């Protein structure tokens with residue numbers, strides 16, 4: 001009886017569970033491509049997870065599977081105790097490009113989903129958009145059109161759009177990859193602040209190791225093609241810390257650790273899976 005209660009507590013500790021998820025695609029020539037090898041991860045409510053790995057290792061594929069936008073070939077995803085079999089309800093997504101509707105104002109881009117789903121009355125929708133815009137430094141931009149904004153401003157709007165319905169799960173696929181270094185740093189700080197205030201689960205794909213260790217509670221490292229999660233590094237540094245990578249030796253060490261894993265030939269899946277662990281590192285078993 002006691003063991004049952006303990007195992008229920010242990011299970012419910014994780015709001016998002018990815019169990020042995022893999023994905024095979026058929027190409028237009030009929031070839032089978034393994035986009036993602038069997039990968040597992042347990043994520044607690046409110047955790048910020050970064051995914052890093054070589055190009056083509058399956059990060060975007062895993063992100064889509066987590067959000068229920070793509071079915072896995074094997075394995076399963078559970079969110080808030082329910083199996084994910086289609087798009088997750090309280091999902092927010094930010095892509096590398098903002099993808100805003102040019103004929104709608106900034107405010108109506110942000111509130112579009114709320115309007116379509118008849119969530120909140122127009123005054124409340126407007127108030128949410130206004131507050132979010134203010135929090136990313138765009139107070140007063142409500143009536144502008146996307147084509148009147150810079151790339152960084154457009155990406156801020158797409159972040160507001162992803163957060164306006166207060167999602168429990170925020171998926172971000174290289175959201176700041178197309179921005180200059182200064183804008184990226186500002187947006188990292190904005191994101192950390194918004195995340196601290198609302199605490200959704202964030203799954204954040206990036207090629208920027210500094211960005212991953214600065215923002216995330218845990219960095220999941222993928223092996224090369226076909227990729228799978230081979231390392232889970234907990235970033236034990238107090239917040240807020242988004243812009244402090246250069247000054248914080250601990251963050252620099254974490255970045256070094258991740259870079260070493262990503263170096264050419266450094267992550268043969270079997271060798272990593274059987275190696276010993278360090279205190280902040282979980283080597284994922286095969």
Ligand SMILES: Nc1ncnc2c1ncn2[C@@H]1O[C@H](COP(=O)(O)OP(=O)(O)OP(=O)(O)O)[C@@H](O)[C@H]1O
Nearest residue numbers: 025026027033035054055056057058059060061062
């Ligand atoms: N629809 C598809 N059909 C066939 N192969 C696909 C398809 N989608 C992705 N792939 C392949 O699956 C692999 C993983 O793709 P994915 O987009 O998940 O990689 P990624 O890690 O996000 O890469 P990047 O860092 O370059 O964005 C790649 O080798 C890709 O060519």
Ligand SMILES: [Mg+2]
Nearest residue numbers: 059060061173
């Ligand atoms: Mg990708």
